[in-house]
Amino acid sequence: MITRRKFLNAMLGVGTAGWLGSVVYPVLRYLLPPETTEAEPDTxxxxxxxxxxxxxxxxxxxxxxxxxxxxxxxxxxxxxxxxxxxxxxxxxxxxxxxxxxxxxxxxxxxxxxxxxxxxxxxxxxxxxxxxxxxxxxxxxxxx
Amino acid sequence: MKDLVLSWLDERYKLSSFLEWARHKTVPVHRWTIFYYTGGVCLFLFLVQIATGILLLMYYRVGAESSYESVRFITSQVEFGWLMRSVHSWAANLLIFFVLAHMFSIFVMRSYRSPRELSWVTGCFLLGLMMAFGFSGYLLPWNELAYFATKVGTDIVGQLPVAGGWLLKLVRGGEEVTGATLSRFFGLHVAILPAAATCLIGVHLLFVQVQGMSHGEDAKAHMPFFPNFVLRDLALWLVALNVICVLAVFFPWELGLKADALKSAPAGIKPEWYFLSQYQLLKVMPARILLVPGELWGIFLFGAAGGAVLLLPFWDSLIRARGKERWLDVLGWGALAATAALTVWGHLS
Structure with missing residues (x-):
């Protein structure tokens, strides 16, 4: 039986994890430099x-x-x-x-x-x- | 007037309680007491680094086209610029040396044991931060030695299984060591590492304060922390400052040649002394051991050794439980001798 407290705690946990992910992911992506698609010369x-x-x-x-x-x-x-x-x-x-x-x-x-x-x-x-x-x-x- | 200011401050900030605390704090006196000063010297050298680092920032300009030129400007045009740079470089090296000496003295005294396990752990992280300071600061003059040291050091990160390639790009700011790497290392060196080190030093000192100095219970005598210990500490700081200045004046730090991405690594290239043992190990590792590249074994060995040092307070109790206390000495002194031998070998080869 899931109590209201347990349910709210679980929701809070998921929400916190989601919030952390939404902060950390853009920062990590920002730190990785963009790929440069420069054509390699033949000679x-x-x-x-x-x-x-x-x-x-x-x-x-x-x-x-x-x-x-x-x-x-x-x-x-x-x-x-x-x-x-x-x-x-x-x-x-x-x-x-x-x-x-x-x-x-x-x-x-x-x-x-x-x-x-x-x-x-x-x-x-x-x-x-x-x-x-x-x-x-x-x-x-x-x- | 002085009394008036003091009472005004005391009324608001309860200064008298701080003085009362300082008056009652004592330091154990025994045959190892001298080792207590190594921690204070580390703190002093860190403060020297902050002060000279701020002064160098007044003229330093980060960038592949400006870093080398601005350091040359500091050392050749700015009055006492050579002194500031040399003090910064010498104090950095001495700081690593004293952190290692401090840690080894803690090992010899067995001061890392319960309840001081976390003081040891924070100390290990501080050593890691100081080495990161050394590594990131080494690149900032953008000279030949720095360029190749960074290429090798970051490539080691890139060799790690699974996340290596991703981490390499993250650290270098691209596939190669370029101006982008320089910008990252600069940010790390002047913002992230100082902030992290300041916080961690605060925590480390808080632990020492809360738990008191080790061996307090065994010591037959104690000396007051203030003014006896503090004055001795300050006298030693003065000696340390003089030593740094003498070194900086008589052995100024060289700038070398500017980094060139199209020039081969010069003969005789070597890292700073505190990375020499790892360097020598990587040099003598065979190309492959059991099909795995030698450098991966080297990286695994560094990681295992670092982990063993970090977790010393926790596995130490297992050895003690078996009554094999001497093993610890054999291990500790053996590791020190092996590291010293590899360092000397790396220096001479």
Missing amino acids: LSLGPAEQFPRGAGKIFKFGKRPVLLIRTKDGAFHALAATCTHLDCLVQYRDDMDAVWCACHGGKYDLAGRNIAGPPPKPLAQFAVKVVDGNLVLGGALT
């Missing part, structure tokens, strides 16, 4: 290939993602996602190691992006890179 032109020094790497923004472009000593180009798969730091090309290295926790990747040492759990994504009429062109992710 990115990076200028004359010969101007890019050998044995060095540089990070470019490709859409929303930072991409590390590497030119090895023998002149070959490689493009990898620049964000370490461990904890989000930006990696760098180390000519002395002939590898990609993350200064934050010492993670190491080979030039194909494979994680070869340290804590990174996954490889870096590879991007297409080619020379068209002497210009470097970065393409979409291969992996």
Whole structure:
């Protein structure tokens, strides 16, 4: 048998929960930033290939993602996602190691992006890179 | 005139009852009495942070295009700006150190035991708040070190199962560490955390006041709180202020290079000393253990260790009931030694 007191207490509880929800929900939604629907580019032109020094790497923004472009000593180009798969730091090309290295926790990747040492759990994504009429062109992710 | 003002105030606010209370309050005197002062030093350092933080706010301008420049302006153009910033940074580090020292002294004295369990719990939350202060304040100069420390620190939040992605966006104000993250951290650092810390310090002190200082019943002697203990406390605060000023003058805090979202993390990058043990643990964790990424195990370990510390007063009684009091010392000193070893290793590696 539900007494009037129990019924009113239950109604009060439901009302309070509803009121709290109506306050908390808009605040939480407000705190989450809106999604930006920016179209991802297919290619990115990076200028004359010969101007890019050998044995060095540089990070470019490709859409929303930072991409590390590497030119090895023998002149070959490689493009990898620049964000370490461990904890989000930006990696760098180390000519002395002939590898990609993350200064934050010492993670190491080979030039194909494979994680070869340290804590990174996954490889870096590879991007297409080619020379068209002497210009470097970065393409979409291969992996 | 003084008497007239005092009696006018007393008539309205019963000041005499407060003085009467202060006159009767005592502090136990025993071989651990010196540890009582660590709490007072924490309070003093917090007040230094509030004061210097307000002064820094007069010139600081939040934003990816203005934060670094305004801090550089403070340290290079504003008179004594370098001093204010250095005092703020040094006092922040000393505050964490003294909160840890205060907590460890409470552990050694077993002062967290019944009826003071909630004093310990509020103290743990205060440590968490102080670390959050350190982490959020670290980003505000928007320099290279701060940028990567924030990237790593917030990514750890993002690794959490289920709500990780959602929390990451909430903390960063987007997918990446940008000016939006800076705005959030600024709000957290200058409004939310100070309000929360002030309330929690109030509750913590209220508990100490209501229950009295620990070991009062075992002590053979007591000293009056006012003026004996208060004057000793104030003398120590003066020493602390001098130490901070000497550190700030001879070892001013560097600003470093401005954050650049298209620059690799520089070699030798490391977090502040109080995050070094966690950093080193994440560094030496294998990529995967039983198919689970190493960093998740690391996060689980931090969480478990934090939970064990927070709930110490509650599981401590189980160990005591079995008459294994020595286990506590082994655990406590062992945890301290392991943390110190990881910190030194992180610093040297």
